Amino acid sequence: KNQVEQSPQSLIILEGKNCTLQCNYTVSPFSNLRWYKQDTGRGPVSLTIMTFSENTKSNGRYTATLDADTKQSSLHITASQLSDSASYICVVTASTGTASKLTFGTGTRLQVTL
Amino acid sequence: GAGVSQSPSNKVTEKGKDVELRCDPISGHTALYWYRQSLGQGLEFLIYFQGNSAPDKSGLPSDRFSAERTGGSVSTLTIQRTQQEDSAVYLCASSLRWRTYQETQYFGPGTRLLVL
Numbered sequence: 001k002n003q004v005e006q007s008p009q010s011l012i013i014l015e016g017k018n019c020t021l022q023c024n025y026t027v028s029p030f031s032n033l034r035w036y037k038q039d040t041g042r043g044p045v046s047l048t049i050m051t052f053s054e055n056t057k058s059n060g061r062y063t064a065t066l067d068a069d070t071k072q073s074s075l076h077i078t079a080s081q082l083s084d085s086a087s088y089i090c091v092v093t094a095s096t097g098t099a100s101k102l103t104f105g106t107g108t109r110l111q112v113t114l
Numbered sequence: 115g116a117g118v119s120q121s122p123s124n125k126v127t128e129k130g131k132d133v134e135l136r137c138d139p140i141s142g143h144t145a146l147y148w149y150r151q152s153l154g155q156g157l158e159f160l161i162y163f164q165g166n167s168a169p170d171k172s173g174l175p176s177d178r179f180s181a182e183r184t185g186g187s188v189s190t191l192t193i194q195r196t197q198q199e200d201s202a203v204y205l206c207a208s209s210l211r212w213r214t215y216q217e218t219q220y221f222g223p224g225t226r227l228l229v230l
Contacts, residue, residue, distance in 0.1 A: 004156075041223070042224075043118070043205055043223050044157075044205075044221045045221070046218045046219070089156070091157075101159075102159060104149075104157040104158075106156035107156060
């Protein structure tokens with residue numbers, strides 16, 4: 001069964017600090033992995049997407065890593081800002097030649113405080 | 115251009131009533147998806163439409179749920195005889211195409227459904 005597990009479930013950090021969110025998956029056959037940011041009351045917004053051959057992808061202060069061997073990904077947020085407070089969702093796509101299926105993690109809820 | 119829009123933004127209904135949720139995808143996007151997000155849960159895939167192909171309904175939880183997409187654009191998700199467990203945020207997303215490695219889904223703001 002395809003699964004995506006994220007940790008921690010929630011996290012509180014001080015503004016300006018760095019943090020790392022984890023995503024472990026058991027999805028096969030692997031196609032790509034995305035990180036989404038979902039603000040409260042809004043739909044998710046894509047941050048990064050990585051395929052099998054990519055092991056790091058940056059988007060401003062967000063840097064995602066992918067280890068396809070261990071089936072782990074991380075999202076590192078540098079110099080956090082109050083606006084980073086949101087849920088971060090890891091999504092893994094399984095794809096065969098004829099069909100694709102997305103599996104969503106339950107997300108990590110990040111709160112950045114003063 | 116405009117993003118994905120959904121209506122209504124909030125819907126309160128009584129158990130047993132039917133509801134219709136609407137999604138307007140980004141113009142030109144051929145793929146459209148419906149998801150459900152329950153409190154504290156991850157996104158749950160419901161159904162997707164790709165162009166004129168038959169929709170993938172594999173995620174619909176019961177036959178009370180149905181969806182259609184008219185003219186390859188606007189989509190409506192219908193829930194018949196609503197139950198309290200149907201209470202959730204229903205998210206719609208669209209993308210240019212399906213089955214593309216670099217595909218990105220653009221999400222709407224969601225419809226918050228509460229069944230009393």
